[in-house]
Amino acid sequence: MLSKRVVACLDVRDGKLAKSVKFVNTRDIGDPVEKARQYYLDGLDELVFYDITASSDRRRIILDVVEAVAEQVFIPLSVGGGVRSVADATDLRLAGADKINVNSAAVRRPALIAECADAVGGQNIVLSMDIRHVGASRAFPSGHEVVIDGGRQPMGIDALAWVREGERLGAGELVVNSIDADGTRDGYALQLTRMISDATRLPVIASGGAGTPAHLYEVLTEGGADAALVASMVHYGNYTVSGLKRYLNERGVKIRMSW
Amino acid sequence: MIVIVDYDAGNVRSVQRACVEVGGDAVISNDPAAVADAERVIFPGVGAAGAAMRNLRARGLDAALVAAVEAGKPVLGICMGMQIALDRSEENDQETLGLVPGQVRRFAFANPALKVPHMGWNAVSVRRPHPLLNGLEQGDECYFVHAYYPAPADLEVVCAVADYEGEFCCALARGSFFATQFHPEKSGRVGLGLLERFAAWDGRA
Numbered sequence: 001m002l003s004k005r006v007v008a009c010l011d012v013r014d015g016k017l018a019k020s021v022k023f024v025n026t027r028d029i030g031d032p033v034e035k036a037r038q039y040y041l042d043g044l045d046e047l048v049f050y051d052i053t054a055s056s057d058r059r060r061i062i063l064d065v066v067e068a069v070a071e072q073v074f075i076p077l078s079v080g081g082g083v084r085s086v087a088d089a090t091d092l093r094l095a096g097a098d099k100i101n102v103n104s105a106a107v108r109r110p111a112l113i114a115e116c117a118d119a120v121g122g123q124n125i126v127l128s129m130d131i132r133h134v135g136a137s138r139a140f141p142s143g144h145e146v147v148i149d150g151g152r153q154p155m156g157i158d159a160l161a162w163v164r165e166g167e168r169l170g171a172g173e174l175v176v177n178s179i180d181a182d183g184t185r186d187g188y189a190l191q192l193t194r195m196i197s198d199a200t201r202l203p204v205i206a207s208g209g210a211g212t213p214a215h216l217y218e219v220l221t222e223g224g225a226d227a228a229l230v231a232s233m234v235h236y237g238n239y240t241v242s243g244l245k246r247y248l249n250e251r252g253v254k255i256r257m258s259w
Numbered sequence: 260m261i262v263i264v265d266y267d268a269g270n271v272r273s274v275q276r277a278c279v280e281v282g283g284d285a286v287i288s289n290d291p292a293a294v295a296d297a298e299r300v301i302f303p304g305v306g307a308a309g310a311a312m313r314n315l316r317a318r319g320l321d322a323a324l325v326a327a328v329e330a331g332k333p334v335l336g337i338c339m340g341m342q343i344a345l346d347r348s349e350e351n352d353q354e355t356l357g358l359v360p361g362q363v364r365r366f367a368f369a370n371p372a373l374k375v376p377h378m379g380w381n382a383v384s385v386r387r388p389h390p391l392l393n394g395l396e397q398g399d400e401c402y403f404v405h406a407y408y409p410a411p412a413d414l415e416v417v418c419a420v421a422d423y424e425g426e427f428c429c430a431l432a433r434g435s436f437f438a439t440q441f442h443p444e445k446s447g448r449v450g451l452g453l454l455e456r457f458a459a460w461d462g463r464a
Contacts, residue, residue: 001381002381074450
């Protein structure tokens with residue numbers, strides 16, 4: 001059987017590593033290439049880069065980062081942030097990204113998912129969703145709404161409806177990022193993650209809220225996630241990737257333990 | 260010199276970077292003459308069987324690969340490069356190279372919890388010793404991304420299996436041809452070790 005995955009997310013701004021709290025107040029915390037290599041050697045299963053550069057030369061910067069990391073890190077690399085076209089996706093693939101994350105641009109123009117899936121293979125397209133709890137209503141039967149642009153812009157789209165649409169359009173994997181949990185370190189949005197895992201055949205990466213090893217355990221068991229994404233937990237040195245994996249393994253989660 | 264065959268079917272540069280990491284001298288080429296001159300050949304690839312065969316035939320690479328294996332040159336197939344070595348694939352109902360007798364089938368599960376593609380890390384269990392698998396230990400995992408799996412007719416060729424609701428062949432060997440369903444270039448230390456051994460392999464089991 002497949003192992004559950006521990007995935008580290010590196011938010012990259014202007015080629016440097018940044019970490020946000022509730023999607024604002026980002027601050028630089030180091031060199032992404034160095035961190036990526038460190039996590040790789042410590043047993044990381046997959047790496048995600050999220051480009052939050054705002055400047056106009058952003059594409060070149062992130063391509064350079066991806067290329068530098070791909071030379072040193074031999075696990076799957078997933079890259080997102082500002083992917084708006086097939087050209088963005090193919091450029092990132094050429095630079096060394098295995099998987100391409102689409103988010104805001106796909107909500108604005110869902111055909112982007114199908115176009116990218118066609119160009120680089122659906123299994124390599126990750127639909128990354130920022131989701132906010134709004135309470136169940138006629139407009140939001142799942143009680144959750146899709147937001148975009150780093151969590152600022154509500155889109156009036158029900159989260160489960162978007163999951164189904166993303167799967168239909170050919171996405172190969174989902175990142176479920178809870179805006180409410182992001183940066184809190186109080187734990188993943190378990191109910192949201194479970195609801196989405198139960199509604200799709202695509203692998204689900206849970207994102208937002210990890211603060212302790214127990215949070216990863218919960219989301220990989222109760223939450224039904226295939227992978228748990230961590231950021232600040234490991235970036236600030238409070239926990240190590242290998243330590244998290246040992247914790248999960250000791251509690252019976254199937255996890256890759258030799259690297 | 261390792262020649263990595265480029266036929267528009269995948270991330271050949273990832274394979275090249277991994278070869279460089281283990282000290283291999285690797286170039287990317289889509290020229291059948293380069294395959295003929297190569298000391299050893301890596302035949303990677305992702306994507307669909309139909310497109311892969313079309314691209315290979317359009318450049319005469321299909322014949323070059325078969326000739327390389329027949330000449331006893333070390334050839335490593337990866338993922339789609341493994342699948343199109345068999346006779347036929349259910350994907351696009353495509354006739355393939357026929358280097359290894361057998362079929363490629365799609366995963367079909369009654370259990371909806373099992374996802375297709377089979378994507379992620381899974382344990383690789385050695386069934387038959389092979390120089391390229393030396394050093395693999397019980398529980399070592401590799402990275403997979405595929406919806407179809409090889410079903411060789413002759414079980415003697417099976418070198419390793421992985422389990423996804425039943426065992427399937429994830430590494431096979433026939434003469435100087437060796438192939439993996441997993442991606443050694445994305446499988447950390449375990450995968451790099453395989454590539455390092457390939458870079459020194461003489462093509463003999």
